[in-house]
Amino acid sequence: MNRTLTASLLVLSGAIGLIALLYPLVAPALDGITSLQAFQASQPGTSGYALLTTTLIGISLLALLLEVQGQTANAKIIAALGVLVAITSVLRLVETAIPGIGGFSPVFVPIILAGYVFGSRFGFLMGTLSMLTSAIITAGVGPWLPYQMFVAGWVGVTAGLLPHPENARLKLAMLAVFAFAWGMLYGGILNLYFWPFVAGETSAMTAAGGGIGDTVASYGAFYMATSFVWDIFRSIGNIVLIIALGIPAIRAMTRFRDRFHFELA
């Protein structure tokens, strides 16, 4: 019962994220099926779209937080989360202090590792709260925050779902691939969110007007122009960091988890 509820909430929220994010890409394809003017008939415009979607993502984020919080309320977990979130936020602050390239930012590695060791719920909280805290301390609160939290939360959730192979090399390789994939995905997803904002209502969704291919191509151009290079650097940075840190960090966190008798399902 308990697990079914949590699982269905997670699935629902994931579905919401996917639908809301992919909608701009799929919309023109829907046009082709029905009719363009009919489709436009009820379009609220992009400001409406962005507002609607932010609301929906916000609602689903709050629901997930409520659910996950209910399962984790415990002084040990709260303290561990608080400290780990602080470390992640500081890493985000000092991004520039250590030479790295381009868009490299180390925030995802702790989220992935924590999710991997402590499980999906912890990973979710780690992701969302890291984004929230670093936004607060760097004065970066804005309409983009719910999306960042949502996506970073899902980085943690999925990390918790990964298998735990015995072989250390295999584990490391798996985590590295995982971190690379999320590095790319994160940029792509946040861009999808920003796209209608930046590109403006006239062009965003049907720049080229035809089927889904044209929209994807137009999004692709936007993506290439804005963040492809950054994403590549971020993802490669993630791999390097996972390889350098992964095993000892996992060991340290596992030791801590065992000492604490974390009761996490």
Added chain:
Amino acid sequence: MRFNSRAWMVWVLVVAFLAMFARNPLYSIILLALSLLAIQYYARIESPVRSMFLQISLGILLFSAIYHALFIHIGDHVLFELPQWPLIGGIITVEAIADGFRNGLVLIALIATFMALNTIVPSRELVRLVPAAFQDLAVVVLIAITYVPETRRHLRRIREAQAIRGHRPRGFRDWRPLILPLLVGGLERAMRLSEAMVARGHVSERAENSRAPERILLIAGLFTALIGWVMAILWGVSGYILLSLGGLVLVLIVVRKGRRVRRTSFVAVPWTATDTILVFTSLAALILVIAPWPVIGRLSLSYVPYPLLKMPEFHPLVGLALILLSFPILMGMTTQRDHDRMTEPDQNATSSREGIRQAR
């Protein structure tokens, strides 16, 4: 002169909403000016965005103009014509560039509004705005914020220790000896902290939180919201109602849960008459602009430069409604500032002292 952070939140949300809603550059400029003036009068916290605001704005304008010029080939003032390349081929028009500037202006106004929130409301008060139902999460964030300076010090110590040993950070490889001690040290601290928390009576509310009916309701609410969103996209109004219904269910659950949480607040933040006026004027401006009045120039809210560029309209009534939002600036001008810009910890100390003083 200070406003309650809840009142500021209302003001910021109204300005941000209007910035997204009124897509006429003249209104965007007014909203942008309002946010910048609010920052000028009330900012207490330095923000990296603020020092780079001009560069960021120019960058956004430039990018948006180029993007629109390349992707929108509508308009009568043709600058030149690109060959039929995929995606970007076609005529480059002044109208598209103007539309790019207009869109960039909306974005800049939005950024400025949130910059106002970030620089005016101290982080601790931001956390305080979190509803009681999320108390545990608020505690996590508070712990994190508290530990950030310490973690930075910790990081500096580790680097100094490495520097003494002749270690110079050069690349990716150097993250390892830096982060591992940070992680281990941090986890040790978490251990001590949690023991202290339990010793001081922090109680887990596990049993309280896992009420099955509430969780089923939560799922149902979320599902309703999703259906509402789809319907709003496809069919308009009926969907908005469903989406708000889903949101309402969530709000109800949050309120119910919040009631069960007992929260001690150490400093009662005063709510004064000026706060009420701020909320009132903000909401009045919102309603004046978005409600479908016959008189007020709704047409002027959207500005479309296509197909032939023309001056955007400025409707006096909308302008007056926006002026209502300048109430905090008016207050900032007429009253003395009770303290100059300060660094954050000092400011917090003063704020609690002041809170106590006023509570008496």
Added chain:
Amino acid sequence: MEKSRNIIITVSSICLILVWLLSASPRQLNAQDPNHVAVVVRLDEEEVVTQCVAFNEEQISGYDALRRSGLSVTAGFDAQGGTICQIDGVGCPADNCFCQCKGGQDCIYWSYWHQVGDSWEYARVGATTYKVSDKEVEGWSWGPGTISQAIEPPAVTFEEVCDSLGSSEMGVPMEESTSSGNWLQYVLFGGILGLFALALVYSQIRSKSR
């Protein structure tokens, strides 16, 4: 020093760009344009307007063809590009382009058609995106708009519209924006900005006097 030079460079390049932008003038239409497209507009059951539109370019958008037909056209522009709201006084205002929609299926608006061979085909792409070439026939029909319900425009051939020529040929110059009008609103706007500027100056004076 470095900073002020940067500012000078930025400002002067912005000025240059502005001058360049302002120097562009609206497209002029030529009476001897070589290409033609027929536009068929079905206003209601009885009334159908046809126009032959001449153009100079190789292709123009369906939207431009409609505008140059000389009929008054109101279009809304939003997320999906341009949408035709009103033709020749029939339809909806630009800010509520689908005023005859009650959600779902019952929607009355301007449906958009292309003639392929001898029959009408429902447009799959918006008029601002679609490109028409010489000798094509474009159709607009006011009524229930979805693909299953829409009423196609009457069968008219290109020759019927464009060969009878003479008076029906259109190459109407685009309407100039007439509302140079109400300067008072801009005075008000300027006044508000002026007040804001005063507030800014005041705050700076005050913080200096400390």
